[in-house]
Amino acid sequence: MLVDGDYQPSERQTVDANLSQDIQIQRLTAQLTAAYHRIAALEEQLLATRVI
Structure with a gap:
């Protein structure tokens, strides 16, 4: 599984x-x-209509 940076999958879902x-x-x-x-x-x- 590819993960961005140091994020764990559950942390990434929380960020999203x-x-x-x-x-x-x-x-x-x-x-x-x-x-x-x-x-x-x-x-x-x-x-405006009330004034006129």
């Missing part, structure tokens, strides 16, 4: 799982940020 979790967190954070900005834009539109 942690990286996968980090990527998922980044994606969810980006989606949450986009949703927040969309809500803010819709709120501005709503307020």
